[in-house]
Amino acid sequence: MAAGLAAAELVVGLVSGAPSPVVAVGSTVIDLVPTWLKDWAIETFGTANKVVLVSGVLVVLVLAAVAVGRVAQRGDRATATIVVMAVGASGAVAVLARPGARVADLAPTVTAVAVTIGSLWWLSTRTAGVTADAAEMVGHLDGDAGRQRSMGPDRRRVLLGLGGVTVGAAVTGGLGRWLQRRAEVGAERLAFVLPRVDDALPPLPASVDVALDGVTRFVTPNDRFFRIDTALTVPQVSRDDWRLRITGMVDHELELTLDDLLARPQVERYVTLSCVSNPVGGSLIGTARWQGVRLAELLREAGVAPGADQLVSRSVDGWTCGTPTAVVLDGRDALLAYGMNGEALPARHGYPVRLVVPGLFGYVSATKWVTELELTTWDAFDAYWVPRGWAKEGPVKTMSRIDLPRSASRHDAGVVDVGGVAWAVHRGISAVHLRVDDGPWNEAELADVPSADTWRLWRWRWDASPGEHVIEVRAVDGEGVVQPDEPRPVAPDGAQGHHRVRVTITA
Ligand SMILES: Nc1nc2c(c(=O)[nH]1)N[C@H]1C(S)=C(S)[C@@H](COP(=O)(O)O)O[C@H]1N2
Ligand SMILES: [Mo]
Numbered sequence: 257m258a259a260g261l262a263a264a265e266l267v268v269g270l271v272s273g274a275p276s277p278v279v280a281v282g283s284t285v286i287d288l289v290p291t292w293l294k295d296w297a298i299e300t301f302g303t304a305n306k307v308v309l310v311s312g313v314l315v316v317l318v319l320a321a322v323a324v325g326r327v328a329q330r331g332d333r334a335t336a337t338i339v340v341m342a343v344g345a346s347g348a349v350a351v352l353a354r355p356g357a358r359v360a361d362l363a364p365t366v367t368a369v370a371v372t373i374g375s376l377w378w379l380s381t382r383t384a385g386v387t388a389d390a391a392e393m394v395g396h397l398d399g400d401a402g403r404q405r406s407m408g409p410d411r412r413r414v415l416l417g418l419g420g421v422t423v424g425a426a427v428t429g430g431l432g433r434w435l436q437r438r439a440e441v442g443a444e445r446l447a448f449v450l451p452r453v454d455d456a457l458p459p460l461p462a463s464v465d466v467a468l469d470g471v472t473r474f475v476t477p478n479d480r481f482f483r484i485d486t487a488l489t490v491p492q493v494s495r496d497d498w499r500l501r502i503t504g505m506v507d508h509e510l511e512l513t514l515d516d517l518l519a520r521p522q523v524e525r526y527v528t529l530s531c532v533s534n535p536v537g538g539s540l541i542g543t544a545r546w547q548g549v550r551l552a553e554l555l556r557e558a559g560v561a562p563g564a565d566q567l568v569s570r571s572v573d574g575w576t577c578g579t580p581t582a583v584v585l586d587g588r589d590a591l592l593a594y595g596m597n598g599e600a601l602p603a604r605h606g607y608p609v610r611l612v613v614p615g616l617f618g619y620v621s622a623t624k625w626v627t628e629l630e631l632t633t634w635d636a637f638d639a640y641w642v643p644r645g646w647a648k649e650g651p652v653k654t655m656s657r658i659d660l661p662r663s664a665s666r667h668d669a670g671v672v673d674v675g676g677v678a679w680a681v682h683r684g685i686s687a688v689h690l691r692v693d694d695g696p697w698n699e700a701e702l703a704d705v706p707s708a709d710t711w712r713l714w715r716w717r718w719d720a721s722p723g724e725h726v727i728e729v730r731a732v733d734g735e736g737v738v739q740p741d742e743p744r745p746v747a748p749d750g751a752q753g754h755h756r757v758r759v760t761i762t763a
Pocket of ligand 2: 484530531532618619
C-alpha cells in the first residue's frame with residue numbers, strides 16, 4: 257500500500273491539479289463531519305487538526321493494508337485484491353466528489369490501486385515459498401540444519417522483496433513530493449511586486465502598541481497570522497491562471513485577470529480579521545495591512561440589480577461564503593486584497609487574491625483564493641457554513657482579551673501590569689474596563705488606532721494585594737454599547753462573555 261500511495265504522489269506531481277486520494281478522502285471527511293465533531297477537533301488539536309486528520313486517514317489505510325496482507329498470506333489473493341479495489345473505490349468516489357472534479361483526477365487513485373495490487377501479487381509470490389517451506393518443516397522436522405536450509409534463502413527473498421518495494425516507494429514518493437513542491441506558487445509569489453499605492457498609509461505610530469512584553473502586537477506578522485479554512489492542502493493558484501468572474505444579478509457580468517485588478521486604483525487599510533470559532537480569550541484573530549482594490553467600485557461597475565441582497569463568493573476549492581451586499585456597499589473598505597503587510601498574500605492566506613470586509617467574521621466575508629462573486633438573494637443560496645449550523649450573517653461581536661498576566665501565573669504584590677486587546681471591528685472601541693474579584697470597574701489606558709476597523713490594545717496598572725484574584729475585562733464599542741457578560745458558545749454566531757484570568761499574588 258505504501259508503494260501504491262507513493263506512486264499516487266508521483267502522478268500527483270506529474271499531472272498538475274490531480275488530487276491525491278488521501279487528501280480527497282480527508283477533504284470529504286471535513287465536509288461530512290457534523291459541526292460538533294469539527295468544533296471538538298479544532299478545540300482539541302487547534303490548527304494541527306489537519307495533520308491529525310491526514311494521520312487518521314493513513315492509520316485507517318495501514319489497518320486495511322494489514323488486513324489485506326493477512327488475507328493474501330492465507331493464499332486468498334482474490335479476496336485481498338477485491339479489498340484493495342474497494343478501498344481504492346472509496347478514494348475514487350471522494351476524488352470525484354470534490355468540486356470541479358474531472359475524470360483525469362482519478363489518475364493518482366487508479367495508479368495507487370494498480371501499484372498496490374501489483375506489489376501485493378509480487379510479494380505474495382515470494383511469501384508463498386516461505387509458507388510452503390514452513391509447512392514442510394512442520395511435516396518432517398529434520399533438525400536445525402534442515403530448518404536453516406529451508407528458511408534461509410526464502411526469508412531472504414521475502415525481506416529483499418519487501419526492502420525493494422520500500423526503497424522503490426520512498427524514491428517514487430520523494431520524487432512525487434519534489435515535483436509537487438516545484439509546482440507550488442512560492443517562487444512566483446516572491447517575485448510578485450506589489451503595485452504602488454497612491455495614497456499610501458503613513459507609517460504606524462509606536463502608540464498603537466503598548467510597551468508590555470506578552471501583550472499582542474498591533475500588526476500580526478504574516479507567519480504568525482492564524483489560519484482557518486476547509487482546505488486540506490493549500491490551493492496553489494498561479495497569478496496567470498487566476499480569474500475573477502462577477503456573475504448573477506448584475507447588469508453585465510465581468511471577468512478580470514490579475515493585471516486588470518492591478519491596473520485599478522489601489523488602497524491599503526489596516527483591518528482586523530477574526531474567526532467566528534474564536535472562543536472568549538482565544539487567538540483566532542489578527543490584524544494586517546491589506547492592499548487591494550475596493551470591492552464596491554467593482555460591483556458598481558458590474559451594476560448590482562435591486563434585490564440582490566446576498567453576495568456569494570467562491571474559491572477555487574469550491575468553498576462558498578455569503579456576505580450582505582448592503583454591507584459591502586455601505587462605504588466601508590471592503591477589499592479584494594492581494595497584499596498583506598507589504599508582501600503578496602501568502603498561499604495559506606489566499607494567494608493571489610482574497611476578500612477582506614471589515615466588521616464581519618471570516619466565514620461570511622474573507623474568501624481566500626477567490627474566483628467568483630455572484631450577486632444573488634439570501635433565499636436562493638446557503639453558503640458553506642450555513643447548513644452546518646452557523647448564522648447566515650456574522651457581524652463581529654464586541655470582545656476583549658487579557659494577554660497579561662497569563663492565567664494561573666504568580667506575581668509579587670504591588671503594581672502588576674495588565675494588558676491586552678479589545679475589538680468591535682468597524683464600530684471601534686471607545687473604552688476598556690477592568691475589575692478584580694467583582695470589585696468596581698476601572699478604566700484601562702487605550703492605545704491609538706488607525707481606524708475603527710482594527711482591534712485596540714490597552715493597559716492597566718493594577719495595585720495587587722496578596723491572595724488569589726480573578727481579573728475581568730469588558731469593552732465598550734464605538735457606539736457606547738457595553739460588551740455583555742452572559743456567556744454564549746461560538747455557534748451559531750460567535751462567542752460572547754467576559755474574559756477572566758485567575759492569578760496568584762504573593763506577599
Ligand atoms: N477559500 C476559503 N476561504 C476562507 C475559508 C475557507 O475555508 N476557504 N475560511 C474562512 C474563515 S472561517 C476564516 S476565519 C478566514 C480566516 O482567514 P485566514 O486563514 O487568512 O486567517 O478565512 C475565510 N476564508
Ligand atoms: Mo472562521
